[in-house]
Amino acid sequence: MASSAAAVVAEAEGEEVTNRQVILKRYVTGCPTVDDMEVVAGAVRLAVPPGSAAVLVKNLYLSCDPFMRTRMTRHSEPGFVPDYVPGKVLDTCNVSKVVLSGHPDFKPGDLLWGVTGWEEYSLIPNPVFCHRINHHEFPLSYYTGVLVGKAKKGEYVFVSAAAGAVGQIVGQLAKLTGCYVVGSAGSDHKVNLLKTKFGFDDAFNYKKELDLNAALKRCFPHGIDVHFENVGGAMLDAVLRNMRPRGRIAVCGQVSQYNLERPDGVDLFQLVGKHIRMEGFLVSEYAGEYYRRFEEEMARYLKEGKVVYVEEVAEGIEAAPAALVGLFAGRNVGKQVVAVARE
Amino acid sequence: MASSAAAVVAEAEGEEVTNRQVILKRYVTGCPTVDDMEVVAGAVRLAVPPGSAAVLVKNLYLSCDPFMRTRMTRHSEPGFVPDYVPGKVLDTCNVSKVVLSGHPDFKPGDLLWGVTGWEEYSLIPNPVFCHRINHHEFPLSYYTGVLVGKAKKGEYVFVSAAAGAVGQIVGQLAKLTGCYVVGSAGSDHKVNLLKTKFGFDDAFNYKKELDLNAALKRCFPHGIDVHFENVGGAMLDAVLRNMRPRGRIAVCGQVSQYNLERPDGVDLFQLVGKHIRMEGFLVSEYAGEYYRRFEEEMARYLKEGKVVYVEEVAEGIEAAPAALVGLFAGRNVGKQVVAVARE
Numbered sequence: 001m002a003s004s005a006a007a008v009v010a011e012a013e014g015e016e017v018t019n020r021q022v023i024l025k026r027y028v029t030g031c032p033t034v035d036d037m038e039v040v041a042g043a044v045r046l047a048v049p050p051g052s053a054a055v056l057v058k059n060l061y062l063s064c065d066p067f068m069r070t071r072m073t074r075h076s077e078p079g080f081v082p083d084y085v086p087g088k089v090l091d092t093c094n095v096s097k098v099v100l101s102g103h104p105d106f107k108p109g110d111l112l113w114g115v116t117g118w119e120e121y122s123l124i125p126n127p128v129f130c131h132r133i134n135h136h137e138f139p140l141s142y143y144t145g146v147l148v149g150k151a152k153k154g155e156y157v158f159v160s161a162a163a164g165a166v167g168q169i170v171g172q173l174a175k176l177t178g179c180y181v182v183g184s185a186g187s188d189h190k191v192n193l194l195k196t197k198f199g200f201d202d203a204f205n206y207k208k209e210l211d212l213n214a215a216l217k218r219c220f221p222h223g224i225d226v227h228f229e230n231v232g233g234a235m236l237d238a239v240l241r242n243m244r245p246r247g248r249i250a251v252c253g254q255v256s257q258y259n260l261e262r263p264d265g266v267d268l269f270q271l272v273g274k275h276i277r278m279e280g281f282l283v284s285e286y287a288g289e290y291y292r293r294f295e296e297e298m299a300r301y302l303k304e305g306k307v308v309y310v311e312e313v314a315e316g317i318e319a320a321p322a323a324l325v326g327l328f329a330g331r332n333v334g335k336q337v338v339a340v341a342r343e
Numbered sequence: 344m345a346s347s348a349a350a351v352v353a354e355a356e357g358e359e360v361t362n363r364q365v366i367l368k369r370y371v372t373g374c375p376t377v378d379d380m381e382v383v384a385g386a387v388r389l390a391v392p393p394g395s396a397a398v399l400v401k402n403l404y405l406s407c408d409p410f411m412r413t414r415m416t417r418h419s420e421p422g423f424v425p426d427y428v429p430g431k432v433l434d435t436c437n438v439s440k441v442v443l444s445g446h447p448d449f450k451p452g453d454l455l456w457g458v459t460g461w462e463e464y465s466l467i468p469n470p471v472f473c474h475r476i477n478h479h480e481f482p483l484s485y486y487t488g489v490l491v492g493k494a495k496k497g498e499y500v501f502v503s504a505a506a507g508a509v510g511q512i513v514g515q516l517a518k519l520t521g522c523y524v525v526g527s528a529g530s531d532h533k534v535n536l537l538k539t540k541f542g543f544d545d546a547f548n549y550k551k552e553l554d555l556n557a558a559l560k561r562c563f564p565h566g567i568d569v570h571f572e573n574v575g576g577a578m579l580d581a582v583l584r585n586m587r588p589r590g591r592i593a594v595c596g597q598v599s600q601y602n603l604e605r606p607d608g609v610d611l612f613q614l615v616g617k618h619i620r621m622e623g624f625l626v627s628e629y630a631g632e633y634y635r636r637f638e639e640e641m642a643r644y645l646k647e648g649k650v651v652y653v654e655e656v657a658e659g660i661e662a663a664p665a666a667l668v669g670l671f672a673g674r675n676v677g678k679q680v681v682a683v684a685r686e
Contacts, residue, residue, distance in 0.1 A: 080616030271623030273423030280614030
């Protein structure tokens, strides 16, 4: 079906075609459900405004990101990305293919990585934040996280949500750097993958640990130098207690906190006693400077088998709401994407 | 009385004299009270072990520090400084005078800044972490905090607990750097001092603000570049919401959290979206490198009237427990010390 649609595009410039979209139905409280979203059939004209620099793309892979949850709540003040709006299409940083282009840097057939809607076709008025890509298997977030943590050879590195989209790559890059790497995940299957497929030195199932502090002590008798932080709450609190002096925490996400009305408390006084640095980061800050370098390096690692990569692919845009909701139940192993079309 | 005791010392080497001590009576839950401590009359022999490098000091000023509270709870694992032990004397970083010395770097009459007990006389077996001082009016913590925050000219700086021991100096040093400086404090009297005596650009009484977020928005319509963090909890949460991209938070203390069984939650996901760096620090890490520079610079500022300094002096060791407890009620303006002796 996707490929026949693509064939239509080539022959139907100027025509109006169906454009299915995933919209937010209502602001979310607590854990999101599929009923908070809806797949609706909109329409799009296969054209870019004459004289504009817009590009029309066909979305291939939609990225399911836990932090989308934070945009489903209405905030009284603006965050770093706008809240989603009920009745409007969701968006994330997706992989798409250029159908029509008014921009000199992009031509039909180019693969792009950039913000597009959760829909079959997106019109990007100004593709300034789009990157033409050769490899669409890996988001830049993997790379930037490693840069922020500044893990050095021989250091002790802990990755929470280690079998997720970002964690799997962060851990492997830390191993390539020569670190001792331990990850946590939410099932025995994932823990097994970490230790075998991804080459972590050790891993534990946080759902089976009665005491996260004790689990970290067991895995890190000498403490943690660098923590790649995806989770927040009780896990972060236990990590803080096990950090070594001058440790660094690269804050990528806080997935355990997104569905809460009030955040869990963690003992931030630990920062003082051990001179810990905790630093957040966003992919977008690094994209311009590092994207090409990242792409080349990662392509080489993948080709050489030094990094392996797992993704969970949901088929078709109708599957998108359930794929997103599944993130919070830990259903995905590795990166969760939705394949809207294959080409 | 203090001076007559000093006279006795000079003539009584080898004698045993009374040594009043403030001991912890029991581990503390919630807010500390004077009944959690006790002043007992011990004894000390005015001598240092022959052939040792020990020094015997007479304590002049005891430093009352909010973080002492964290040491009054029994922890299952060691922190950066040991917990206090019931029945044993409290200690902090105090100002003392050398009575007898077996160490070549120190001689009788030298003023020292370093860890000693809350008692009249302390024997320091190895005075390696003691600094000989010329000016005992200001602790090094003021200086190190400013270094960590890396505030630059023209930046917006917020100081919580700004009329406290550390805040008063941090704010004035930020002003000297050319920053726009706002402080919060817990009484109108303190707020008035911040705006008049300490030269802050603005200040507010957090107890009178219904909405800390709104208060910060009013004072910082463009947001906060550097926050000097003394408080934690709801104040820190509001600060995080008002930080500018690439903002820095120097974590000195978390005074609102020390009496709680479980820490308050703050929205740490804010770190991610704005790439905020949050970094704890300890005076002791900087003491070796910066103490002399700090002392010279601060002495000059005080002499030139560029920095003013307020302290609250409680008289006599018997007043020490109440002085400490008073910190948590916000009774002190500026640095709270206990004058055990004047010379």
